[in-house]
Amino acid sequence: MKADPKLRICYVSLMTKLLEEAIERVKALPEPDQDVAAEFLLGFADSDRMRYRISDKQLREVEIAKDEARHGKFASQADMDSLWRRSGQ
Numbered sequence: 001m002k003a004d005p006k007l008r009i010c011y012v013s014l015m016t017k018l019l020e021e022a023i024e025r026v027k028a029l030p031e032p033d034q035d036v037a038a039e040f041l042l043g044f045a046d047s048d049r050m051r052y053r054i055s056d057k058q059l060r061e062v063e064i065a066k067d068e069a070r071h072g073k074f075a076s077q078a079d080m081d082s083l084w085r086r087s088g089q
Contacts, residue, residue: 015023026037054062
């Protein structure tokens, strides 16, 4: 069944160009990846649907990471190379 072109125009006009571009890119992904993107968008748009919640510990870790980033505390290239070697990458 083909969608009514007038409905598409209305639908597209309500989106920002960036959102429209993102949806077009997601359409090109394999179906399982499209489902992941859809779950994310639905969770973002409807907080009651959110399935992913972070624990208080995870929230503290995020705050620590943000603080470290604000202070320029990043891993060196040598640290990252070592990490990748240890993880088999």
